[in-house]
Amino acid sequence: MSTKNLFSDEAKQKIKDLATDIDFAMFASGLKEYPIHMVPMSTKKVDEEGLIWFLSNRNSQHNQNINLNSAMHLVYSDASKMKFLNVFGQASITTNFEIIKELYKSTDDAWFDGVNDPNITAISVRPDQAFYWDPKNNTLVTLLKMGMGAITGDEPDLMDQGELNI
Structure with missing residues (x-):
């Protein structure tokens, strides 16, 4: 693994590439309480500032x-x-309705009563610290290298990993 x-x-x-490709994140809040509150949330957008956007219910x-x-x-x-x-x-x-309107898709109708639902909010997340693991090759090549490593006993260099500092 190379850093x-x-x-x-x-x-x-x-961040944009990985968050939009993977789409769903486990969104943990209430970090000072135990157990923490964690829900799956779909990433709506990662903007030019690196903010990660979600839609949520005001009463959640x-x-x-x-x-x-x-x-x-x-x-x-994404295993x-x-x-x-x-x-x-x-x-x-x-x-902000303009932001909500930009993020809203028809699939969001499962959780909201349309884009005008008064309970919709948008959440932006500004990353303070981030870390990633991303394969250097496509899945097939990565699996082949893993298999070769298992046979030879050599540790294959499969992933890039590192900190993301915005």
Whole structure:
């Protein structure tokens, strides 16, 4: 495994690539309470500033937690592609209709009564610390290298990993 720390624009791009490719994150809030509150959330967008956006219900437990303490943790995992992203950051809630309208898709009708639902909020997450694991090759090549490593006893160099510093 090789370490490749990324900074600024490169880090923002890596977060965007992984978060949008994996899509669903386990969104943990209420980090000072035990057990922490954790729910799966679909990433709606990663903007040019590196903010990660979600839609949420104003009355949800995670919105309540963010109002008390903005610290949160996102865990993205796609084991089938061997891609992982771990983000600690600060969350903000907005009710700005233009932002909500931009993020809203017809699939969100499962959770909301349309884009005009008064309970919709948008959550942005500003990463403070992030770490990633990303395969150097496609899944088939990675699996072949793993198999060769198991046969030869050599540790294959399969993944790039590193910190993402925005």
